[in-house]
Amino acid sequence: MDRYAVIGNPIAHSKSPRIHALFAAQTAQALSYEALLGPLGAFAATVDAFRAAGGRGLNVTVPFKLDAFAYATRRTPRAEAAGAVNTLAFGPDEVLGDNTDGAGLLRDITVNLGCPLTGRRVLLLGAGGAARGSLLPLLLTEPARLVVANRSSAKAVALAAEFARLPSCAVAVKPEGCGFADLAGAQFDVVINATSASLGDAAPDLPDGLYAPGSLAYDMMYGKGDTPFLAAARAQGAGRLADGLGMLVEQAAESFALWRGVRPDTAPVLAALRAG
Numbered sequence: 001m002d003r004y005a006v007i008g009n010p011i012a013h014s015k016s017p018r019i020h021a022l023f024a025a026q027t028a029q030a031l032s033y034e035a036l037l038g039p040l041g042a043f044a045a046t047v048d049a050f051r052a053a054g055g056r057g058l059n060v061t062v063p064f065k066l067d068a069f070a071y072a073t074r075r076t077p078r079a080e081a082a083g084a085v086n087t088l089a090f091g092p093d094e095v096l097g098d099n100t101d102g103a104g105l106l107r108d109i110t111v112n113l114g115c116p117l118t119g120r121r122v123l124l125l126g127a128g129g130a131a132r133g134s135l136l137p138l139l140l141t142e143p144a145r146l147v148v149a150n151r152s153s154a155k156a157v158a159l160a161a162e163f164a165r166l167p168s169c170a171v172a173v174k175p176e177g178c179g180f181a182d183l184a185g186a187q188f189d190v191v192i193n194a195t196s197a198s199l200g201d202a203a204p205d206l207p208d209g210l211y212a213p214g215s216l217a218y219d220m221m222y223g224k225g226d227t228p229f230l231a232a233a234r235a236q237g238a239g240r241l242a243d244g245l246g247m248l249v250e251q252a253a254e255s256f257a258l259w260r261g262v263r264p265d266t267a268p269v270l271a272a273l274r275a276g
């Protein structure tokens with residue numbers, strides 16, 4: 001049976017084994033998928049051992065996405081743009097590194113939530129790895145405006161400038177970078193939280209009035225009930241709220257499709273996860 005796994009540290013609470021088991025059952029693919037605890041500082045050795053034992057592919061999560069980027073011998077353009085790899089596929093002659101996070105985010109927002117981004121005003125909060133990974137796919141949807149805002153504004157300005165340098169034949173929209181306070185007076189149709197603030201039980205400190213009527217507040221994090229960001233967005237008048245569970249399932253489906261050549265139906269899997 002073909003072996004796959006998710007590698008991270010910590011990894012015990014990962015939902016990926018359950019998601020991929022549901023995908024495999026639904027598509028009648030004979031495979032196993034486990035959770036692999038990667039010792040810190042020993043990513044390559046752990047992956048080497050998994051491959052030697054017959055592993056065909058890995059999902060990669062915190063804190064190893066940069067290690068996976070370095071481990072790959074070939075990378076997809078979206079992995080290059082993200083500067084991080086969350087999916088490895090082991091072939092006979094190469095290790096392909098991909099990044100399916102941004103595609104998962106986009107699919108959750110535009111397909112599952114039915115919220116088109118083209119021509120909309122989009123605000124991306126954060127300037128770390130999660131924000132970087134979603135910038136190119138967001139730009140390719142051609143929003144009217146894409147603002148990257150971060151607690152430390154310099155990081156957002158630098159990240160936006162990097163993507164603004166892409167040729168305009170490839171990406172028509174130039175992202176803008178700023179700090180949270182600089183957002184005062186602006187309004188957005190979609191606000192995406194790519195900060196890790198929720199991990200510390202905090203919400204980004206944003207000015208009031210950001211949410212246009214009917215706007216979507218989307219948190220890449222998820223948990224029981226509203227995340228701190230979603231609770232704040234609700235209080236500030238966001239029209240719709242969504243957490244990142246759909247993104248998790250969609251990025252997994254994209255990895256599964258890369259490995260197996262068949263795209264699972266995500267709706268019943270997301271429903272099963274929501275049910276507990």
Ligand code: ATR
Pocket residue numbers: 125126127128129130131150151152155194195196197200202203204205
């Ligand atoms: P990730 O890979 O999850 O993006 P990261 O690269 O460590 O993690 O980036 C964390 C992001 O969350 C950063 O944008 C960070 O802001 P700073 O650059 O100012 O540190 C943001 N962040 C973390 N805690 C935050 C908080 N309490 N409020 C606002 N932003 C926060």
